[in-house]
Amino acid sequence: MPDPCHLLIPGAVLPPGPDGVASLAPELPELPALRQLLRVLAPGERIALDEDSPAMPHEVAVARAMGLPGAPGHTPWAALETRTAGQPCAWIKACHWQMGMDHLVMAGPGALTLDTAASDTLLAAMQPYFAEDGIALRASAMPGAWLAVGEPLRRLRCVSIDRVAGRDVKPWITGPQADRSPAALLLQRLHSEMQMLFYTLPLNDERMRQGLLPVNAFWVVGAGALDALPPARPGFKVERRLYAAAAEPAARAQAWRAVDADSCAWLLAQSRQGAPVRLTLCGERAAQSFDTPPAAGWWQRLKTRISPQRNTDLLHTL
Structure with a gap:
């Protein structure tokens, strides 16, 4: 049995309906391919995570789809993305923390222009x-992101930047959600050392003169x-355009229409050609999959046709 064609969409917040509430009501003309997919697919696996999970639902869903090892927070993304086998590694990413008396707020990934x-x-x-501390830092193709290689990174729990961007990171560092393993304590000490180092760098003085945010911290992922x-899984596609437009409702709605016109239309075409397909929609709290149902009798097919909105209620819980 071949793997299904699988489309996974992070940031799958539906555009608002006339009442301002996200919906896929029958009177809305948008997203015809998505609407049709939800008519013909059956609810499948659901991944629900608490707010204190170190990973986001879409990250767990991608890891499972690709057969990657590790519980949430322990997926070796850096090893996968750099095609590194047998060697512990991680990404070290420059960031800016807004520091208050009792909080450390992580600026979004686009806040630094390096x-x-x-x-x-x-x-x-x-x-x-x-x-x-036995960790080699190497340059990468992404400014402000460096590949770290070393044994302390083998079992280090990491918190997704998507989980903490725009939020207080202090609970993850010194609070109840903090990792107390030896590797985490080593990185916590490096955090303190880097904060002192960044404070003295002429580079940051120049950035502030230009009205740019200084680099005052790093994050490990x-x-x-x-x-x-x-x-390789050639039939697996992750559609990331909605995440890029998440902050602006109009841009998000426009991105949804573009995704519907190509990625969702591609999956729908595969389904109509008889291929097994899977659609996974991911939000802040959950990832919900919809799959080609097993061969159904006339009664099940009839129920599908007369209840076209049966899957949309699940989307409002993402």
Whole structure:
């Protein structure tokens, strides 16, 4: 049995209906491909996470779809993305924390505008400190993100940037949700050292003169090791455009229409050609999959046709 064609959509918040509430009401003309998919597919696996989960629902769903090991917070994304097998690694990402008396708010991923030269300056300053603890920092193609390689990263729990962006990170560092493992305590000490280092860097002085946010912290994501690289899954597609437009309702609605016109239409075409398909819609709290149902009798087919909105109620719980 071949793997189903699988479309996974993070940030799957539906555009608002006439009353301002997210809906897929019959009178709305938008998203015809999505509407049709929800008519013909049956509810499948649901992943529901608490707010204190270190991973987001879409990350857990992607990890399961790709056959990656690890509980939430322990998925070796860096090893997967760099095609590294047998060696613990992680991403170290520059960030800005707004510091208050009792909170540390993480600025969003787009808050820092770092070019390659600035990223290399930060890397050169940070490398000796990480090396003392057995972690090698290497440049990457993404300014402000560096590949870290070293044994302390093998079992380190990581909290998704999507989980903490725009929110208080203090509970994850020193509060009840903090990891107390030796590796986490090592990284916590490095956090303190890097904060002092960043404060003295001429690069940050220049950034503030230009009205840019200084780099005053880092975040670790995707730590772990892969014994072997997972096989390719050519029929699996992650549609990320909705996440990029999440902050602006009009942009989000426009992105939804574009996603419906191509990605959802692609999956619908596969379904109409008789291929097994899976659609996974992901929000802040849950990821809900919809699958090609097993061969059904006339009564089940009739119920599907007379109840076209049977799946939409599940979307309002994402």
